[in-house]
Amino acid sequence: MSGIELREETLYVEREPNQLDELAIAFSEILDRIGIEHVYIAGYVSILAGRARSTEDVDVLIEPVDEPTAEELATTLDTEGYWGPAMPLTSMYEMLENGDPIWVAPTDQITPHLEVKIVDDEFDHASLSNAISAQIDGESIPIGPLELQIAYKLYLGAQKDIEDAVHLYTLFEETLSASRLETWVHRLDVDAEYDRLRDT
Structure with a gap:
């Protein structure tokens, strides 16, 4: 089995957990x-899926709490x-x-930290309600559906976001749901960006 594989709504990550993974777990x-x-979203999902880039935070959405x-x-x-x-x-x-957002970190550490937010818009709610599981070294955490992550990264449009989208799309193209991805692409109005992504 390869080091990173998406099978039946589960992302399998075969490697030792890094500092970000340990914090998330x-x-x-x-x-x-x-x-x-x-649910964990954004840049951390790309890093979890093997993209080599630095980040200071791990984004996590939570349901509204009293x-x-x-x-x-x-x-x-x-x-x-x-x-x-x-x-x-x-x-x-x-x-x-x-x-x-609130920052949470192990005592006396500033980075990396968790950036915790309450779900806000329809895309946050969709990430939470359609979360898939990531298995890292026998531990399980919920992550946002990869189709939505890719479309949202195209929507954000910064260089690192485009690179995250390219990484996820290239790695999982064969196992992604094209119909779900295209639904989010249309909802976020990034059809032109998606066309460019498919041509890379």
């Missing part, structure tokens, strides 16, 4: 324990040895309610 375990639905749940998460993170490099974890509910 540990945070996922905490969220699962509290019962908070979540104040007691946010407080439980903040307390659990504090107990487990995490802090908020940009603001105290005790501000979590207020920050999330305002639509602001």
Whole structure:
């Protein structure tokens, strides 16, 4: 089996977990324990799928949480040895309610950190509700569907985003759902960018 393979809605990653993976796996375990639905998206998905590039953050979307749940998460993170490099974890509910992302990192570390956001638009909700599983060294975390990740990266349009889209598309072209990918391409109005991607 190759090192990275997409089979039946699961991304299999056969390698030792790196620092980003360890951060994502540990945070996922905490969220699962509290019962908070979540999904990893954006640049981290490309890195997980073998793209060699640096990043300072791991983007994670979570379902809306009430104040007691946010407080439980903040307390659990504090107990487990995490802090908020940009603001105290005790501000979590207020920050999330305002639509602001919160940073979470192992104590005394600033990068890499998790950037945690509440699902906002239809694309966030689609990432959460259509999440697939990534298996890394026997551990499992939820990631956004690759078809949506590719289309959204084309929509963002920065150099690194285009390169992420090219990486994911080239690697998984044979196993992606073309119809789902084209649906998101149309919804995000990136048909021209997608045509260029297919020609690369």
